[in-house]
Amino acid sequence: MIVETIVVNHFQVNNYLIICEKTKEAALIDAGGDIDRVLKVAKKHNANIKYILNTHGHVDHVAGICDLKEKTGAKVFLHKDDQFLIGHYQNHAEIYGFQKEKTPEIDEFIKEDEFEIKIGELNVKTIHTPGHSKGSVCYVVDDVMFAGDTLFCESVGRTDLPGGSYEELKHSIENKLFTLPDNIIVYPGHGPNSSIGHEKKYNPFFGKSGLM
Ligand SMILES: [Zn+2]
Numbered sequence: 001m002i003v004e005t006i007v008v009n010h011f012q013v014n015n016y017l018i019i020c021e022k023t024k025e026a027a028l029i030d031a032g033g034d035i036d037r038v039l040k041v042a043k044k045h046n047a048n049i050k051y052i053l054n055t056h057g058h059v060d061h062v063a064g065i066c067d068l069k070e071k072t073g074a075k076v077f078l079h080k081d082d083q084f085l086i087g088h089y090q091n092h093a094e095i096y097g098f099q100k101e102k103t104p105e106i107d108e109f110i111k112e113d114e115f116e117i118k119i120g121e122l123n124v125k126t127i128h129t130p131g132h133s134k135g136s137v138c139y140v141v142d143d144v145m146f147a148g149d150t151l152f153c154e155s156v157g158r159t160d161l162p163g164g165s166y167e168e169l170k171h172s173i174e175n176k177l178f179t180l181p182d183n184i185i186v187y188p189g190h191g192p193n194s195s196i197g198h199e200k201k202y203n204p205f206f207g208k209s210g211l212m
């Protein structure tokens, strides 16, 4: 698997292009914008972007969906519990400085707590991790995890936005992420990478001296 990080839009969102080396099928984890740059990276690897896998429905993570879908025909996934955020897209786009005409079109709403998608020969496992938003998910492929805004390097996602819950976030991370192997690399929606082992040890929100 090839993983390319593309930092996009004025919220500096990490979008990740994951490519199956054998079949050249690819998926973009979150589509926040700057689609021409994303397509350039895909072209460099001769990759076909077949899927857009959204970690959640916040405007900074979904504002590029329309453009990418138009240019590649990629199929768009989002957890059903963030459908309401898409309903508020135009309003949020205006507040946060995105193009408001381009309301994202979602092809498939993920309903299950755990769900699998195949990208070429890669198995992408979806884990529902509510807390930052109701429909936040993390995607695990081989020994990497794409965490969206649920878990950051030595931090966690904010929970004061609509659908957010501090208790749910804590529960999701402790019971669904910290039960994964320590060597799993964490690619968050903003900022530098980490690993499950590092976060279990150093994340200030958890452990004995945990703020949570
Ligand atoms: Zn967010």
Ligand SMILES: [Zn+2]
Binding pocket: 011, 013, 058, 060, 061, 149, 189, 190
């Ligand atoms: Zn974000």
